Amino acid sequence: MSASITKCLFPVAGLGTRFLPATKEIAKEMLPLVDRPIIEYGVDEAVGSGCREMVMITGRSKKAIEDHFDRSFELEELLKSRNKESLYNEVVSRSTRADFIYLRQHRPLGLGHAVLCGEPVCRNEYFGVILPDDVMVAETPVLSQLIEVHKARGGCVLALEEVPEADTARYGIVVAESAGDGVFAIRDMVEKPGPERAPSRLAIMGRYILSPGIFPLLSAQGTGAGGEIQLTDGIRAIIGAEPVWGLLYRGRRFDCGTQVGWLDANISLAMEHPALREVVLEAVRRCGERNSI
Ligand code: G1P
Numbered sequence: 001m002s003a004s005i006t007k008c009l010f011p012v013a014g015l016g017t018r019f020l021p022a023t024k025e026i027a028k029e030m031l032p033l034v035d036r037p038i039i040e041y042g043v044d045e046a047v048g049s050g051c052r053e054m055v056m057i058t059g060r061s062k063k064a065i066e067d068h069f070d071r072s073f074e075l076e077e078l079l080k081s082r083n084k085e086s087l088y089n090e091v092v093s094r095s096t097r098a099d100f101i102y103l104r105q106h107r108p109l110g111l112g113h114a115v116l117c118g119e120p121v122c123r124n125e126y127f128g129v130i131l132p133d134d135v136m137v138a139e140t141p142v143l144s145q146l147i148e149v150h151k152a153r154g155g156c157v158l159a160l161e162e163v164p165e166a167d168t169a170r171y172g173i174v175v176a177e178s179a180g181d182g183v184f185a186i187r188d189m190v191e192k193p194g195p196e197r198a199p200s201r202l203a204i205m206g207r208y209i210l211s212p213g214i215f216p217l218l219s220a221q222g223t224g225a226g227g228e229i230q231l232t233d234g235i236r237a238i239i240g241a242e243p244v245w246g247l248l249y250r251g252r253r254f255d256c257g258t259q260v261g262w263l264d265a266n267i268s269l270a271m272e273h274p275a276l277r278e279v280v281l282e283a284v285r286r287c288g289e290r291n292s293i
Contacts, residue, residue: 005147005209006053007121008046008128011114012039013059013105018258027062029132031262034269034276038256039065040094042132047097049144051128055101055121057114069100110228115210116218123212126150131206135265138251142207145249149183150209155243156235159207160184161253165195171203172232176246184246186239191225191232202246204232205253211242 016028023031029039036044043054056065072091079088105117115129128143136142146157163171172191176184190199208231217237224230238244254268255261270276 004050005126005128005150006051007055007125008049008051008053008130008143009055009057009115009118009122010039010042010130010132011057011105011111012062012065012132013057013108013114015059015061015108019262025061027064028257029062030064030068031256033135033256033262033265034273037068038135038262039068039132041135042130043069043098045136045141045143046128046130048141049128049147051098051143053099053101053121055103055118055127057105057117058102059105059108066100066102069095071095110223110226110230112218112221112224112229112231112234115231115234116215116229119215119219123215126156126209126211129206129208129210133255133257134206135254135256136205136207136249136251137254137269138249140250142249142251143209145251146207146209146247149245149247153183153243153245155245156211156214156238157209157245157247158186158235159205159249160202160246161205161248162201163203165198165201168192168198168201168203169194171205173198173200174202174204174246175199176202179245182248182250184248186244186246188239189232189236191230202248204246205249207249208235210235211238213238213241 012029016023019028030037033041046054058065076088076092079091101121103117105114130143142159146159149157169192172189173193174186175188176186179185214234218229218234221229221233224233235244254265256265267280270280
């Protein structure tokens with residue numbers, strides 16, 4: 001049986017140009033999704049999956065992420081002095097439930113390069129990767145579902161989702177054989193192929209369990225699709241040396257890397273929030289009335 005996974009890496013150096021001008025000074029991971037910044041959903045998932053060390057691969061203008069997960073003496077004292085005990089406990093526990101480690105990605109050389117930046121901290125053990133733009137809502141955290149496959153079968157594990165043919169160019173697409181129970185043995189993969197080149201419709205989503213064996217492969221690797229050091233190419237190079245599994249995860253995904261996906265996530269999750277559901281319904285009803293005048 002494999003050892004448990006305690007470290008989770010978050011590539012958060014991207015500039016968030018799709019959200020400009022909102023993200024000129026604010027990290028896109030800090031945009032609120034209902035009641036928390038987007039990054040907090042990923043951290044919740046990692047903590048809920050048993051990880052205790054959050055390894056953030058950051059870049060310039062991402063200081064707000066570090067401050068967010070730090071203790072805030074002034075805020076804590078204020079909440080205490082105003083007897084806001086439950087808010088105080090919540091704020092403190094969100095900063096103390098894990099260790100937060102920050103490493104810089106100095107140049108925007110791609111997702112594979114971002115993962116490679118985590119080598120100093122992750123080089124000795126299997127580790128999780130969460131791409132926080134993909135917000136996952138699931139009964140069992142999706143990273144935890146991947147960890148279960150890793151514990152039972154060893155090797156790397158990637159989250160898979162079946163996507164429409166028209167969307168294959170947005171994802172890494174795998175060649176895989178079913179091994180039962182939603183698990184697939186991955187034989188090959190290609191980054192962002194158009195429908196005419198896509199070997200299947202099984203797409204990689206932003207959750208991975210990776211072997212430390214990926215680091216030497218990534219550092220030896222040249223640039224791939226889009227002139228970037230692709231994570232997909234690094235994982236592809238591992239196939240053969242150790243098993244690489246895919247799991248059709250159970251849960252829902254919101255692509256918060258786009259304005260449309262982020263808006264959808266806000267409305268959908270607010271509808272599931274007991275205190276906010278009526279607010280959304282009322283706002284939609286009012287808009288409907290105004291439009292029919
Ligand atoms: C990255 C990966 C891609 C994967 C996707 C999931 O692409 O390179 O293989 O399918 O994340 O969100 P990106 O979205 O960073 O372009």
